[in-house]
């Protein structure tokens with residue numbers, strides 16, 4: 154595929170194409186330039202905007218505290234790149250090294266970064282999804298629509314799905330003084346991300362702030378009025394809720410459809426990569442010139458038994474982008490793996506929630522500092538005698554310490570004494586939902602071999 158031989162020649166006259174012009178795409182482009190890549194650089198992005206930050210969308214922006222335009226990501230260096238914004242990549246030909254754009258144009262590359270992220274999972278019934286007042290929250294445009302819907306002072310907002318996004322939207326609604334009902338199929342909010350034990354604390358927080366939280370239920374249909382505006386939700390427990398806005402927060406779908414037929418190991422669980430972000434082909438053979446980073450990537454992590462992790466976290470997008478870009482411009486022997494310990498944060502109901510490590514990798518959980526009643530605590534997650542994650546509610550300052558513990562595979566339950574230690578430190582089951590039961594979905598997916606890869610049929614190369 155490559156038209157440029159040798160790492161040095163590639164550095165000066167190679168062509169890199171990045172598909173997905175958001176956080177991972179931008180940070181990878183910057184790293185390429187700071188690591189001395191002076192060749193041609195093209196960023197292709199479906200959205201018409203320059204890369205912007207998503208975390209504020211469900212927090213300050215929705216609350217009206219930040220204008221959405223101000224979340225445009227700062228640039229660390231002059232990029233000297235060709236920007237193709239507002240255009241979608243629809244195909245990839247690995248044999249000729251070309252990305253096909255909607256409209257038919259083909260963009261050649263020597264090295265490609267796939268950074269197409271995820272999109273919000275829509276409401277499954279298309280007619281109901283099209284009702285006025287039914288909103289998603291992933292993009293800047295989604296946020297503008299939802300802001301307008303909330304500004305109309307709806308009688309009640311329904312949030313379907315109590316993961317991080319749904320919970321943050323509910324928190325904003327309460328801050329705006331709007332009545333809100335949250336429905337969640339699991340037993341608690343945040344169950345997929347933090348387990349039912351810690352999720353129970355999140356449930357108390359929601360109820361204390363006046364959220365009508367209904368767990369263990371499913372919304373079966375949304376009903377509109379004669380003008381096509383959502384007015385009622387039907388639940389599987391036989392109840393109905395009268396609403397004027399329904400926010401669908403059912404997790405996300407990885408943007409891999411454009412790679413169908415390319416021969417890459419790409420499917421609903423993401424683009425499978427090695428620890429250095431190099432993409433695998435459908436036979437599990439690593440490619441030399443195709444990399445993936447961010448929400449769309451699925452990489453083995455040495456700290457977690459080299460299990461494939463697909464992480465939808467801001468810091469992960471940045472770290473993988475740097476690793477992928479470094480490995481793009483670096484020869485054999487100087488490439489590096491992505492070893493960062495995953496982190497995540499959320500802000501809801503006046504509480505800063507931060508995690509380090511991979512909570513869903515844990516089987517048991519123990520509160521090691523503070524008090525869950527006071528919403529000020531640190532809990533550790535463990536698997537097979539090792540500490541694999543920590544979550545802090547309003548206690549983020551301790552997480553650097555626990556990050557080290559996770560990196561050192563510290564024993565679980567912990568043997569050391571802690572500041573502000575509760576009287577009892579008994580580890581209990583973390584209560585993550587059965588992965589077979591669909592829920593809002595965690596922001597971390599632990600996967601083995603992807604069954605989707607079996608869809609590929611082997612076509613022997615012509616002799």
Ligand SMILES: Cc1cc2nc3c(=O)[nH]c(=O)nc-3n(C[C@H](O)[C@H](O)[C@H](O)COP(=O)(O)OP(=O)(O)OC[C@H]3O[C@@H](n4cnc5c(N)ncnc54)[C@H](O)[C@@H]3O)c2cc1C
Nearest residue numbers: 173175176177199207208242269270271447448465466467
């Ligand atoms: C509302 C919200 C709140 C969040 N809050 C937090 C938080 O508090 N903490 C945290 O750690 N993380 C948070 N996140 C997650 C974080 O924003 C993501 O992990 C991060 O945006 C991932 O960056 P990315 O570049 O990999 O993917 P994305 O940001 O999803 O970007 C992918 C880009 O690729 C484009 N694209 C897709 N397909 C194509 C195609 N075929 N052709 C061209 N372009 C394409 C998309 O339009 C998009 O612009 C939040 C996310 C959202 C949506």
